[in-house]
Amino acid sequence: MSGRGVRRYVEDLLNGQRPRRFPASAQDAAELRAAIELRAARPGDDGPRPEFVGSLHRRLSQSLAAPGPPPAARRIGRRGLAVGGLGIAAASAAVGVLADRALVGAAMGPEAAQPAEPLAPTSGEWRTVTSVTDLPEGAVQEFDAGPVAGFVERTQGAVTAVSAICTHQGCRLSLDPSARRLDCPCHATTFAVSGEVVSHHLPTAPAPLPRIATREVDGAVQVFVARV
Amino acid sequence: MQGSGVTLLPGPQWGVVAEDVYPDWEAIYHDNVHRIYRLMFAKVGNRPDAEDLTAEVFTAALRPLRVSSSVGQVRAYLLAVARTVLAGHWRRTLGREVTTLADEHVDLGSSEAEADATTAEPTTRAILDALPDNYRRILELRFLEACSTREAANAMGITVGNAKVLQHRALRRAAQLAEKATS
Numbered sequence: 243m244s245g246r247g248v249r250r251y252v253e254d255l256l257n258g259q260r261p262r263r264f265p266a267s268a269q270d271a272a273e274l275r276a277a278i279e280l281r282a283a284r285p286g287d288d289g290p291r292p293e294f295v296g297s298l299h300r301r302l303s304q305s306l307a308a309p310g311p312p313p314a315a316r317r318i319g320r321r322g323l324a325v326g327g328l329g330i331a332a333a334s335a336a337v338g339v340l341a342d343r344a345l346v347g348a349a350m351g352p353e354a355a356q357p358a359e360p361l362a363p364t365s366g367e368w369r370t371v372t373s374v375t376d377l378p379e380g381a382v383q384e385f386d387a388g389p390v391a392g393f394v395e396r397t398q399g400a401v402t403a404v405s406a407i408c409t410h411q412g413c414r415l416s417l418d419p420s421a422r423r424l425d426c427p428c429h430a431t432t433f434a435v436s437g438e439v440v441s442h443h444l445p446t447a448p449a450p451l452p453r454i455a456t457r458e459v460d461g462a463v464q465v466f467v468a469r470v
Numbered sequence: 471m472q473g474s475g476v477t478l479l480p481g482p483q484w485g486v487v488a489e490d491v492y493p494d495w496e497a498i499y500h501d502n503v504h505r506i507y508r509l510m511f512a513k514v515g516n517r518p519d520a521e522d523l524t525a526e527v528f529t530a531a532l533r534p535l536r537v538s539s540s541v542g543q544v545r546a547y548l549l550a551v552a553r554t555v556l557a558g559h560w561r562r563t564l565g566r567e568v569t570t571l572a573d574e575h576v577d578l579g580s581s582e583a584e585a586d587a588t589t590a591e592p593t594t595r596a597i598l599d600a601l602p603d604n605y606r607r608i609l610e611l612r613f614l615e616a617c618s619t620r621e622a623a624n625a626m627g628i629t630v631g632n633a634k635v636l637q638h639r640a641l642r643r644a645a646q647l648a649e650k651a652t653s
Contacts, residue, residue: 249638256612260518263563271566272645276597278515278569280613280644283594290507294521299499302528306495411522411529445562 245270252277305412308390308405308452368457368464377401377463382435384417390467392454393417393424395435403454403465404437410448424451490541495532501541502548503528509549513556513569526555597647605640612637 247264254261255277266274282288371385371394382395384406391406391414406415406424413428423440424433431442437451455466492498506527511520531551535544553571560567598606604626611622623633 245638249634252637252641255515256616258517261516261563266564266566266568268566269642269645271564271568272649273641274564274568276641276645276648277613278513279594279648280598280609281515282512284614284616288508288511290504290521290524291517294507294524295503298503298521298525298528299496301525302495302499302532305529306532411525 248273255281301412301414304391304414305407308407366466366468368459368466370462370464371403372463374458374461374463382417382419382422385465387465387467390454390465392465393435394456394463394465395422397436401456401458401463402436403456404433404435404451405454407451408433408448409451410442410444415451492541492544495535498532498535498544498548499528502545505545506548506552509552509571510556513571514559519559523552523555523559527552530555593648593651597644597651600647601640601643604636605643608633608636609640609644 247262247266248270251261251264251274264270369387371387371392372383377383377394377396379396379399382393384393385391385403392403393406393415394401394403396402404424407413408415408426408428408431410426410431411428413426415424415426415433417423417435418425418432422435424435426432429442429444431444431448432440433451434440437453439447439450442448457464457466492501503524507520507524510523510527511517514520514523527548531548535547549571556569556571557567560569598609601609607626608622611617611625612619617625619630619633619637622637623630626633626636628636
């Protein structure tokens, strides 16, 4: 039934909806290319919505504030390339930026799920996020600790914490307490409170959530976060 | 076919770039988000995808940026990331590279307004002008003037069914003309 996928795709384009995917033939691709160019040539509405610009700014800001290596840097590390130097996240007083060419290539690669390693900022501090008594066995609590947002939980007596920022595009996760799941509002990915991906609708699984170092001191539950 | 290989250095263009540097990532973001969005919109033709791809570019690009260089280098880097993000989008959704940013060049030293001038318009116009009248009209009504199928059919004095068939054939012909023009 060649042509049906194209017609639906074109109608979606014209309705301003996200076009539905289908396996396209070479001729389909040529027709869609023409359709896209025609649609993009419509006068007027080619700028981004201010709400989008604002919300992406917030998401990036949260994501950059979270300490530790991002998925891209972890991939680099696996390849044994140098990652050193200041990342944007750390370089609040950066005088400029240069992309490492190797990093560009790596940022493109398919997402690969890596084991989550606890984040260990080189310059950080312990911050109290809740009290030991408020975090009984099985409890999960959300916290904002300066640059880091996360979830802290107690399982089998041990306290662990993970980042509250989705590893796909940096959206803030929300806790579904009954299911003990962390839901991403952007692409419906769900994570376990331990950080593993539970379900996703992405072409490849996003990385698990970075873990954040925790400790219990004098009745307080603390997380280790980067100093900014 | 553009693959995963990324050519980051545009060569001679680097020499003409102003020595300006961005003070922080927010400056990079605000200076480039409109440009990247428009590039993406021109290549996917719809807002939801253009927004997602723009987000993907900045999410992938900002972290690995490292301290040192100029506005032009940052823009070239963002463009390189955008190319690969777009290629990945087509791989995921249609299995074919429908549009690319491969031939796109951004004047690295220019202001955003200049760099935003769309390159699609002249070719699109030329192709429309080369079509038979009724083909051109249906495409103009639907794509450029945002008419529904019914509105377009009324404007042309044909049935909705005929308008759909006409649009499909017109698009196919436009695609053939575009392919001929680039080959």
